[in-house]
Amino acid sequence: MKVESVLELEVYTQANAFDKLKHEWNDLLIRSQANTIFNTWEWHSTWWNIYRPGDLWIVICRDNSGKLIGIAPWFIDQGRVVRFIGCEDVTDYLDLIIDKKHIDIVLGHLANFLKENCAMYDHLDLCNIPAASSTLEKLPHLLQNNLFEVRTIRQDVCPIIEVPPTWEEYLQSLDKKQRHEIRRKLRRAEGVPDKIEWYTVDSSQNIQVEIERFFLLMAASDENKQLFLQNEAHKAFFRHMIPLVFEKGWLRLNFLTINDEPTAAYLNFVYDNQLLIYNSGLKIENYGHLSPGILLLVNNIQYAIDQGYKVVDFLRGNETYKYRMGGKDTEIFKLSAWCKQDG
Incomplete structure (x- = not known):
C-alpha cells in the first residue's frame, strides 16, 4: 500500500536511541537499498558508543501505521558539520536507510527537515555513499530545490x-x-x-584471544596499520564489534600458520551473500618466500566460490593486489551541501 504521507519525523539526540531502535533497525535495513554490514544496528551502535565525535542527530520516519520506513543516521560534529555515523576510518559504505517502497517520500521529508533546521549546522558532509544509491541520485536535486548548494565528488573505489x-x-x-x-x-x-595450515575462528576458540592475535599481525604488516592501532579507540571498536558480528554469523576471521606460527590473517565479513575483505595482517620475516598473504587470500576466494557467494568485495582502496586478483572498480561518493538562508 502506498504511503501518502509520513506520520511523523522523530529526532533522537541521546545514545539510548540505539536501544529504542534496536528491534526495528535491521528489519528496515533488509527492506532498503543500503543493506550492508556497515549500516547494521550492530555496526552503528558500536561505532557511536566508542567514538562519539559530536552530538547525535538520528532522524527517523514512520508511516501512518507507525511502521519505521526511514533512518537518517547522522551526528553533528564539533565543527557543526552533519555526518553519517561511522564516517569514515573504519567504515566502507554508508547511506540513508530507507524502505525501498518509500524512497521518494522519505527523501523529500528529510530534505525539508534539513532546510527547516539549517540553523543547527553549517553544512552536510556525507561520506562513502555507493554509486548506485538513490540518495546520491535524488537527494541533491531535493536539496537544491530547498536552496542548498550541493556538491558530489568521487571519494574512492x-x-x-x-x-x-x-x-x-x-x-x-x-x-x-x-x-x-x-x-x-x-x-x-x-x-x-x-x-602450512589455516583455520577460521569458530566457537571452539576464544574470540578475544584471536582478536589480539590479529592485532599483532595487522601491526606487523604495515607502518600505517601500526599507527592506526596506536589509537586505543580503534582497538576498542574492534574488540567490541568483532564479537557482535561473530554472534550474528557475519564474521570470517581466519589465520594461516606456518610451522604453527601465525603468519597471515584476514578479518572478513559474510553478509548478504557477499564476502567482504575488510582488513589483513602479515608477518613475513621467516616465510615471505611462501607468499602467506596471497595463499590465505586465495583460500578466502575459493571459500566464496564454494559457498556460492555472488561477490567478493575488496572494499575501499585501489591497492594493486586487488586488481591482480581480478577486482573491478565500483565507486563511492561524498555528498556535501550548504544551506542558503532565504533572502
Whole structure:
C-alpha cells in the first residue's frame, strides 16, 4: 500500500536511541537499498558508543501505521558539520536507510527537515555513499530545490569480484600472468617441508584471544596499520564489534600458520551473500618466500566460490593486489551541501 504521507519525523539526540531502535533497525535495513554490514544496528551502535565525535542527530520516519520506513543516521560534529555515523576510518559504505517502497517520500521529508533546521549546522558532509544509491541520485536535486548548494565528488573505489561458479572459471577470468602466479605459489606451498595450515575462528576458540592475535599481525604488516592501532579507540571498536558480528554469523576471521606460527590473517565479513575483505595482517620475516598473504587470500576466494557467494568485495582502496586478483572498480561518493538562508 502506498504511503501518502509520513506520520511523523522523530529526532533522537541521546545514545539510548540505539536501544529504542534496536528491534526495528535491521528489519528496515533488509527492506532498503543500503543493506550492508556497515549500516547494521550492530555496526552503528558500536561505532557511536566508542567514538562519539559530536552530538547525535538520528532522524527517523514512520508511516501512518507507525511502521519505521526511514533512518537518517547522522551526528553533528564539533565543527557543526552533519555526518553519517561511522564516517569514515573504519567504515566502507554508508547511506540513508530507507524502505525501498518509500524512497521518494522519505527523501523529500528529510530534505525539508534539513532546510527547516539549517540553523543547527553549517553544512552536510556525507561520506562513502555507493554509486548506485538513490540518495546520491535524488537527494541533491531535493536539496537544491530547498536552496542548498550541493556538491558530489568521487571519494574512492571499492574493487569487487563477481564470483563465478567454479575455481577454474575464476582463474580463467584473470590475465595469463596472474593466473600463472597463483598456480605457481600454490604449487610451491604444496612442495615445501614446512607445515602450512589455516583455520577460521569458530566457537571452539576464544574470540578475544584471536582478536589480539590479529592485532599483532595487522601491526606487523604495515607502518600505517601500526599507527592506526596506536589509537586505543580503534582497538576498542574492534574488540567490541568483532564479537557482535561473530554472534550474528557475519564474521570470517581466519589465520594461516606456518610451522604453527601465525603468519597471515584476514578479518572478513559474510553478509548478504557477499564476502567482504575488510582488513589483513602479515608477518613475513621467516616465510615471505611462501607468499602467506596471497595463499590465505586465495583460500578466502575459493571459500566464496564454494559457498556460492555472488561477490567478493575488496572494499575501499585501489591497492594493486586487488586488481591482480581480478577486482573491478565500483565507486563511492561524498555528498556535501550548504544551506542558503532565504533572502
